[in-house]
């Protein structure tokens with residue numbers, strides 16, 4: 001496999017070298033006659049090959065035991081915004097995953113219960129229902145499982161589930177809603193199900209990049225197209241950011257130190273410093289980046305990869321200096337921008353009274 005990759009890379013690099021020597025002459029007339037259709041019929045094989053490596057996102061998977069209904073999603077949204085979910089009734093899910101901050105919090109690392117300084121970045125919940133595991137280190141197996149984590153975490157919402165159920169039972173609207181939707185009483189399980197159903201509606205699937213894949217040639221800029229070629233070729237991003245979500249759903253070490261990541265879940269030495277590959281649709285809305293929020297802009301991210309990542313001893317062999325030019329770095333950023341789409345618009349729900 002690796003050999004194949006190297007051979008492919010070599011062919012690829014040679015083809016770029018070939019293309020570059022011709023480029024000087026070819027680019028001048030194109031720039032002057034931007035509207036001339038002849039220039040556009042010329043097929044860019046490298047671009048076509050890159051494009052063929054991507055796929056659309058498709059529908060979000062829904063677990064059989066938690067079907068989506070409008071009423072359940074609405075209840076989940078209300079719970080997501082309700083500060084009753086925290087022990088001191090101050091923070092809600094939305095405190096750290098705010099619609100106006102790309103469903104994250106815009107900070108490098110989260111600020112938790114009563115000012116606790118969190119060790120990691122609050123990730124976006126956009127498209128989080130597509131991952132087979134949740135959290136930066138993949139320690140939760142589903143959104144249902146995930147939702148009960150922050151509620152109970154002393155660092156985050158610091159609320160016992162028993163107390164939460166008692167508290168929500170004091171709200172007649174909730175009692176009635178749980179009854180109608182689940183044909184059941186309020187329980188931790190049903191709270192998690194409703195929140196997860198809401199989260200599954202926070203999706204970005206229709207980006208300029210997706211419209212380009214569907215055949216709209218003008219959906220993304222020439223720069224973004226160059227970036228797509230780099231992403232799928234020379235820059236090697238697609239070795240990890242592959243498949244419908246642009247994540248291999250696996251864990252890699254990019255060279256960052258200070259957090260054991262996946263090792264904390266598996267206890268395996270080989271997992272030290274590994275984190276789950278982030279999906280990239282919507283990415284321009286969710287700065288700062290990485291599990292520690294250490295990279296502020298998408299350009300910083302590309303420069304980080306270009307320099308070959310950090311110096312953690314367990315760094316992936318796939319992360320190595322890329323020798324990209326400034327123009328190539330900007331093209332990769334333009335490609336990441338083309339993946340960003342529109343933030344889902346959420347109307348703030350009314351929190352029911354006791």
Ligand code: HEC
Nearest residue numbers: 092093096110111112120121122123128134135136150156
């Ligand atoms: C105090 C800030 C804070 C609050 C409040 C909070 N979260 Fe989070 N959330 C985080 C952080 C930080 C992580 C990443 C933790 C990690 O990976 O170790 C996270 C991770 C997640 C993820 C995983 C995303 C992924 O890509 O897998 C989801 C989903 C999520 N939170 C939803 C919620 C929900 C639902 C609530 C309310 C019940 C909530 N969060 C409350 C900070 C917060």
Ligand code: HEC
Nearest residue numbers: 235236237240252275276277278289290291301305316318
């Ligand atoms: C070895 C696998 C691998 C390669 C190669 C790789 N990535 Fe990543 N990428 C990851 C992982 C893992 C994360 C999450 C790391 C973390 O949180 O610390 C990530 C995170 C990101 C993020 C931040 C997402 C966020 O929400 O914080 C961006 C943007 C990104 N990668 C773009 C790229 C680009 C562009 C390239 C090519 C230059 C690339 N990646 C190459 C595995 C990889």
